[in-house]
Structures are given as structure tokens and as C-alpha cells.
Amino acid sequence: MADTPILETRGITVQFGGHKAVKDVSIGIADGTITGLIGPNGAGKTTLFNTITGLQKPTAGKVFLDGRDITSAPPYKRARRGLARTFQRLELFVSLSVRDNLRVAGDIHNANGRARIDVEAETDRLLELTGLADIADKDVSDIPTGRARVVEVARALMTSPRVLLLDEPASGQTDQETDEFAELLTGLADQGLAICLVEHDIPLVMKLCSTIHVLDYGAILASGLPEEIKNDQSVINAYIGTEEEAV
Numbered sequence: 617m618a619d620t621p622i623l624e625t626r627g628i629t630v631q632f633g634g635h636k637a638v639k640d641v642s643i644g645i646a647d648g649t650i651t652g653l654i655g656p657n658g659a660g661k662t663t664l665f666n667t668i669t670g671l672q673k674p675t676a677g678k679v680f681l682d683g684r685d686i687t688s689a690p691p692y693k694r695a696r697r698g699l700a701r702t703f704q705r706l707e708l709f710v711s712l713s714v715r716d717n718l719r720v721a722g723d724i725h726n727a728n729g730r731a732r733i734d735v736e737a738e739t740d741r742l743l744e745l746t747g748l749a750d751i752a753d754k755d756v757s758d759i760p761t762g763r764a765r766v767v768e769v770a771r772a773l774m775t776s777p778r779v780l781l782l783d784e785p786a787s788g789q790t791d792q793e794t795d796e797f798a799e800l801l802t803g804l805a806d807q808g809l810a811i812c813l814v815e816h817d818i819p820l821v822m823k824l825c826s827t828i829h830v831l832d833y834g835a836i837l838a839s840g841l842p843e844e845i846k847n848d849q850s851v852i853n854a855y856i857g858t859e860e861e862a863v
């Protein structure tokens with residue numbers, strides 16, 4: 617896969633009053649790769665995701681998708697151009713079935729999007745792909761959190777994204793669910809999807825990601841390969857060494 621990033625932030629800064637939550641962050645996410653974004657609570661990871669998806673206006677800096685400046689584009693336009701995300705606090709339709717959560721996303725995509733999809737066929741395909749077929753007709757309110765996180769990913773995939781941003785997707789998953797989830801993400805990246813993973817499960821991040829960026833107090837503390845990050849003393853001091861406290 618090409619190393620040219622499909623998604624790029626350049627010098628993103630986000631200031632809330634006198635507090636800089638994100639400071640001059642430049643990262644790139646390439647097709648067919650999984651990029652990790654880690655760091656202590658409050659480091660600015662979600663704020664950076666919100667800026668990339670258009671929920672948060674940056675104080676400074678730009679966001680590029682496929683070479684186009686999308687800094688001023690509203691969230692729905694970014695979604696149309698191939699950006700999808702999941703949320704740290706699940707944002708599913710809890711009174712609907714798993715299947716209907718996917719269908720709704722497909723219908724919205726068809727109403728707003730450019731390339732129409734066959735909603736029924738795509739729903740069935742993604743239920744199989746994500747291992748949700750056995751609970752397809754259950755209401756989301758009746759399924760465990762770990763599997764609901766997979767529903768959120770499946771729903772995001774209904775929009776045929778090119779970039780998928782995942783905010784703590786393994787939180788609440790059992791070890792077995794996390795293993796299956798890791799396989800799913802690897803398969804999606806192998807098919808060309810660019811994935812950015814915010815996650816406190818460090819072993820999972822180390823296993824999946826080709827590049828990892830560490831945020832601390834809003835700024836990039838370190839960027840590199842998993843081995844480099846694992847052995848970086850500043851990262852150990854700021855985050856990995858105190859992982860129990862950070863989670």
C-alpha cells in the first residue's frame with residue numbers, strides 16, 4: 617500500500633479558553649494501515665478526533681482528506697468523502713436491533729451519499745464479516761458492551777469509508793472479543809482501509825499498529841514503530857509506566 621497519507625492533520629491546535637487541549641499536532645494516516653494514537657487521560661485524543669471529523673473547530677491548523685483541505689467542511693461532507701468514526705461513549709440506537717442500526721446507516725448513506733449501496737446485501741455482508749450475525753435481531757440494549765462496540769464499527773462500515781477513526785473500541789470487551797476484534801481490524805486494513813485507533817489497551821495497540829503517535833498534554837510526545845514507542849523513556853515515564861493509573 618502507498619505510504620502517502622489519505623488523512624493528514626497539519627499543525628492542529630485546539631484551545632478551550634486558556635487551555636490548549638491539542639498543540640500543533642501533525643499526523644498522517646495511510647491507506648491499508650492501522651495507526652495508533654495513545655496517551656494519558658485528557659491528553660487530547662478525542663479532541664483531535666473531533667477536529668478531524670468536524671465536530672470541533674481548530675484554533676489553528678488544517679485537516680486534509682485525500683489531498684483536499686476539509687478544515688472548514690461540516691461533518692456530513694467529511695462523511696461523504698469517506699471519513700467514519702466510532703465514539704468512546706457508544707452512540708448507537710439502543711432501542712433498535714443490531715441489523716436495524718446498520719440499515720439506518722445504509723439508508724442515510726444512500727439519501728446523502730454519492731455511490732448508492734444495496735442496503736440489505738451490505739447489511740448481511742457486514743453482519744457476517746464482523747461476527748454479529750448471531751445477534752442480528754437482538755435489540756442493542758440487550759447485548760453486552762463489548763459486542764455493541766463491534767456494532768458501532770459495523771455501522772460505520774455501512775458508509776463505505778476510506779478512513780475509520782476508532783475511539784477506545786476495545787473498552788468493555790472480553791479478551792476473546794478483543795482477539796476477534798483485532799482480526800477484524802487487520803482484515804479491514806488488508807483490504808485498504810486506513811484506520812486510526814485511540815485505545816488504552818497497549819498490547820492491542822502494539823500488536824495492530826504500524827505507527828504509533830503518543831499525545832501528552834495535547835502535544836506529540838513521540839511517534840514511531842511499536843518497538844520504538846515501547847522503549848521510549850519519555851513515553852514510559854508519561855504513560856506506559858503508569859498504565860494502570862491511566863486506564
Ligand SMILES: Nc1ncnc2c1ncn2[C@@H]1O[C@H](COP(=O)(O)OP(=O)(O)OP(=O)(O)O)[C@@H](O)[C@H]1O
Binds near residue numbers: 632658659660663
Ligand atoms: N468542550 C470542551 N471544553 C473545555 N475543555 C475540554 C472540552 N473537551 C475537552 N476538553 C479538555 O481538553 C483536554 C483533552 O480532552 P480529551 O477528551 O480530548 O482527552 P483524551 O485524550 O481523549 O482523554 P481520554 O483518554 O480520557 O478519553 C482535557 O483537559 C479536557 O478536559
